[in-house]
Amino acid sequence: MSKHFDLAVIGSGPGGYRAATLAALRGLHVAIIERADWGGCCLNRGCVPKKTWHHTARLIAASRDFAERGIQGTLSANMNAAWQHQEKVVASVQESYVDYMHRLKIATFAGSARFASEHALDITEPGGATQRIEADSIIIATGGTAHVPAPFTPVPGKVLTSDMLYDHEPPAGKRVAIIGSGVVATEFAFIFAMLGKEVTWLARSTALRKIPFSPQALGSLHNALARYDIALRQGENFERIDTEGEGVRIHLGSGETIDVDWVCLGTGRTPHTAGLDLDAVGIETHENGFIQRNAHLQTSVAHVYAIGDVASPDMTANHAISDATIAVTNIIDGNTREQDSRWVPVVVYSAIELARLGLDEDAAEDAGFEPAVGFAAFETSPRAMGQDDTEGFVRLLGDMDDGRLLGGEIIGAEAGELIHLLSLAPDRETALHWLAHGTYNHPARAEEFANATETLASKWGLSETIFG
Ligand SMILES: Cc1cc2nc3c(=O)[nH]c(=O)nc-3n(C[C@H](O)[C@H](O)[C@H](O)COP(=O)(O)OP(=O)(O)OC[C@H]3O[C@@H](n4cnc5c(N)ncnc54)[C@H](O)[C@@H]3O)c2cc1C
Numbered sequence: 001m002s003k004h005f006d007l008a009v010i011g012s013g014p015g016g017y018r019a020a021t022l023a024a025l026r027g028l029h030v031a032i033i034e035r036a037d038w039g040g041c042c043l044n045r046g047c048v049p050k051k052t053w054h055h056t057a058r059l060i061a062a063s064r065d066f067a068e069r070g071i072q073g074t075l076s077a078n079m080n081a082a083w084q085h086q087e088k089v090v091a092s093v094q095e096s097y098v099d100y101m102h103r104l105k106i107a108t109f110a111g112s113a114r115f116a117s118e119h120a121l122d123i124t125e126p127g128g129a130t131q132r133i134e135a136d137s138i139i140i141a142t143g144g145t146a147h148v149p150a151p152f153t154p155v156p157g158k159v160l161t162s163d164m165l166y167d168h169e170p171p172a173g174k175r176v177a178i179i180g181s182g183v184v185a186t187e188f189a190f191i192f193a194m195l196g197k198e199v200t201w202l203a204r205s206t207a208l209r210k211i212p213f214s215p216q217a218l219g220s221l222h223n224a225l226a227r228y229d230i231a232l233r234q235g236e237n238f239e240r241i242d243t244e245g246e247g248v249r250i251h252l253g254s255g256e257t258i259d260v261d262w263v264c265l266g267t268g269r270t271p272h273t274a275g276l277d278l279d280a281v282g283i284e285t286h287e288n289g290f291i292q293r294n295a296h297l298q299t300s301v302a303h304v305y306a307i308g309d310v311a312s313p314d315m316t317a318n319h320a321i322s323d324a325t326i327a328v329t330n331i332i333d334g335n336t337r338e339q340d341s342r343w344v345p346v347v348v349y350s351a352i353e354l355a356r357l358g359l360d361e362d363a364a365e366d367a368g369f370e371p372a373v374g375f376a377a378f379e380t381s382p383r384a385m386g387q388d389d390t391e392g393f394v395r396l397l398g399d400m401d402d403g404r405l406l407g408g409e410i411i412g413a414e415a416g417e418l419i420h421l422l423s424l425a426p427d428r429e430t431a432l433h434w435l436a437h438g439t440y441n442h443p444a445r446a447e448e449f450a451n452a453t454e455t456l457a458s459k460w461g462l463s464e465t466i467f468g
């Protein structure tokens with residue numbers, strides 16, 4: 001006999017985990033199915049190990065200013081030791097995730113799920129046994145897998161996707177080529193260099209092209225990378241990859257060859273729907289493989305929702321978690337909330353942290369707003385000066401008409417934390433007023449939000465809406 005649940009969630013990445021725990025906390029009888037590692041890409045091969053490494057990389061980077069602060073000696077890092085360290089962090093987080101799900105009485109199934117009918121899922125366990133569960137609502141949160149474009153082919157120890165990088169201890173060789181100019185490559189170019197590798201960073205296009213960071217933000221990124229002698233060679237094409245010899249020889253379109261010990265690919269991820277049997281129940285996908293959904297995050301089958309990387313080209317944990325909150329709210333409250341993914345923060349962890357959310361100038365004008373920029377640089381922040389870390393700024397976009405917040409960018413140390421001052425603002429209409437009137441800890445980086453609202457008030461005549 002099949003077991004019945006209020007909600008079944010397929011996949012336990014940040015999207016699935018958040019959906020399952022939130023639904024259980026709100027009183028639903030929940031099942032979650034995971035075919036591989038509990039916690040998905042983000043916990044096992046993404047955000048968590050990456051941020052653990054990024055912290056190590058930041059410590060090494062900061063040590064360049066140690067002598068001036070009166071600290072003696074130099075620091076160096078070992079990537080293999082750093083790999084062991086992230087394994088421990090991941091294992092502890094995973095244990096606490098699984099424990100929390102059990103404490104919330106969520107039924108956990110280890111196996112691969114596929115649709116048997118609109119309300120039934122067949123779960124095939126690793127040993128081959130299959131069981132059926134039924135649910136009133138279903139959330140698909142099956143994430144994505146690393147994309148490997150030709151002429152690259154994954155070769156263990158030589159040509160690694162970011163997934164492979166975390167599955168086994170990294171190869172020992174020092175010379176590493178990083179391919180791509182998206183978030184993975186931009187983050188790893190800095191992290192690998194600080195962890196003691198000689199990095200050659202090769203890509204077709206400019207860094208972070210897909211994310212609407214301002215030219216100033218990208219300028220700060222390149223300044224920060226240059227401080228550590230990390231440069232992107234853009235405009236490169238890849239003809240052939242030779243892995244027969246000792247290391248790897250990359251044949252570029254220009255005819256040049258580059259010899260490295262191993263290659264790390266940051267060449268995108270594709271949504272994962274294989275094996276779900278979506279066609280059998282009429283759940284439709286876009287041409288690029290993402291599951292189709294409406295603003296309530298419902299698929300073409302109304303009680304089945306799709307969240308995170310399998311449905312959203314944004315492909316960040318932040319979007320997956322935000323989707324989960326909206327999908328569960330809609331299941332319980334009757335489709336009351338719509339997703340606007342532009343208001344989910346995006347944060348990049350490289351030689352500098354870059355965080356943004358909301359509209360940029362072009363999108364604001366397209367939406368009929370009149371954007372004005374409020375700007376405050378960390379260059380004059382007493383906190384940043386005391387930290388020897390003054391690169392970056394807070395950049396707020398307000399509407400000239402009614403002073404509402406249109407978007408914002410924070411570039412610099414702790415940007416990933418500071419962005420919460422914008423993402424958690426009670427509403428966008430009063431956010432700038434609230435930032436100008438708030439009480440701050442002094443000296444702190446967050447004070448630059450107040451300073452940025454002051455430039456909006458003084459330079460763009462928004463004094464009444466911001467201070468009034
Ligand atoms: C190197 C790297 C660093 C990253 N860093 C960040 C970061 O700092 N911040 C950020 O916001 N994002 C980051 N991301 C992106 C983030 O990891 C993903 O956006 C996020 O994991 C997507 O979550 P998800 O829940 O949609 O899917 P996933 O985390 O991919 O989880 C999906 C799960 O579903 C399971 N599954 C698939 N099919 C089935 C099935 N049929 N049955 C059962 N289970 C199934 C999979 O095994 C997997 O565990 C990073 C990604 C990478 C690669």
Ligand SMILES: NC(=O)c1ccc[n+]([C@@H]2O[C@H](COP(=O)([O-])OP(=O)(O)OC[C@H]3O[C@@H](n4cnc5c(N)ncnc54)[C@H](O)[C@@H]3O)[C@@H](O)[C@H]2O)c1
Pocket residue numbers: 149150179180181182183184185187203204205210238265266267268269313314315316317346347348349
């Ligand atoms: N901090 C974060 O939020 C974070 C961190 C890492 C990854 N992620 C997410 O994970 C996903 C994967 O990241 P990513 O950087 O791998 O992907 P991406 O889509 O951001 O970038 C892909 C890169 O691969 C290159 N590329 C694609 N096909 C190619 C080809 N045939 N030849 C040469 N280059 C090619 C593209 O030009 C681009 O530079 C992204 O969607 C990203 O949002 C998020």
